[in-house]
Amino acid sequence: MNPTVKSALTLGAFLVISAAVAALGGIATISQVDGWYAEAEKVVWSPPNGLFGPAWTVLYTLMSVAAWLVWRETVRVGSVIDRRDVRRALTRYVVQLVLNAVWTPVFFGLYPVAGVAALWAAAVIIVALDVAVLLTMTAFWRVRKAAAVMLIPYWAWLLFATTLNVGIAVLQS
Numbered sequence: 001m002n003p004t005v006k007s008a009l010t011l012g013a014f015l016v017i018s019a020a021v022a023a024l025g026g027i028a029t030i031s032q033v034d035g036w037y038a039e040a041e042k043v044v045w046s047p048p049n050g051l052f053g054p055a056w057t058v059l060y061t062l063m064s065v066a067a068w069l070v071w072r073e074t075v076r077v078g079s080v081i082d083r084r085d086v087r088r089a090l091t092r093y094v095v096q097l098v099l100n101a102v103w104t105p106v107f108f109g110l111y112p113v114a115g116v117a118a119l120w121a122a123a124v125i126i127v128a129l130d131v132a133v134l135l136t137m138t139a140f141w142r143v144r145k146a147a148a149v150m151l152i153p154y155w156a157w158l159l160f161a162t163t164l165n166v167g168i169a170v171l172q173s
Contacts, residue, residue, distance in 0.1 A: 010071055014064035021097055022060050025104035032108040043167030059154045066150035067093050070143045081143050089139035096132035099125060107165060119169035126162045133158055 033049055070089050073081045107122035114121070133155045140148035 007068075007072060011064070011068045014068045014071075015061070017097070018060040018064045021101045022056060024101050025056075028105040028109040032111065036111055037108065040168055041171040043164060043171070046164055046167075055157060059157055062150045063093075063097075063154055066140060066144075066147040069147040069150075070140055073143050085139070085142050089136065089143050092132065092136040092139045096129060096136050099129040099132050103129060116169060116172045119165065119172055123162070123165050123169055126158065126165050130155070130158050130162055 067090065070086060070093070074083055074086045103122055103125045106118055106125055110118035110121070133151060137148045137151045137155060140151060
């Protein structure tokens with residue numbers, strides 16, 4: 001296969017995977033944003049609901065491009081990057097993506113069933129996600145510094161989201 005075509009298809013795959021994670025989150029969120037979440041007491045720094053969709057669209061795109069840049073190091077001619085570093089970086093990327101995919105259904109979808117316990121479970125997951133993204137960034141840094149830098153807005157947003165999650169859990173307790 002032509003390397004340019006393979007690269008474009010791989011970027012497309014990273015974008016599709018991120019879109020699938022976003023769609024899973026959307027399914028879990030859509031019925032709850034106007035449900036329990038609309039009525040929940042929130043911290044004063046909670047942004048308007050309309051900000052979340054555009055922010056996540058940009059973040060998932062940056063995440064996908066960052067992962068693609070790391071992947072490209074496996075095929076770049078003359079690369080001095082150890083393929084094990086690329087594999088480790090992409091494995092960490094997958095781990096954080098799974099945690100990302102799990103958080104939304106737990107936070108939004110599980111609350112009507114489990115109440116405040118769901119919010120605290122989501123808090124544990126998002127803290128693990130914060131750590132996983134930091135570890136992904138450090139692994140990306142070893143392979144492609146620009147890819148690590150592209151994850152900084154995502155990590156910052158997650159740290160902010162962590163304060164929202166914990167704040168709502170405290171206020172609902």
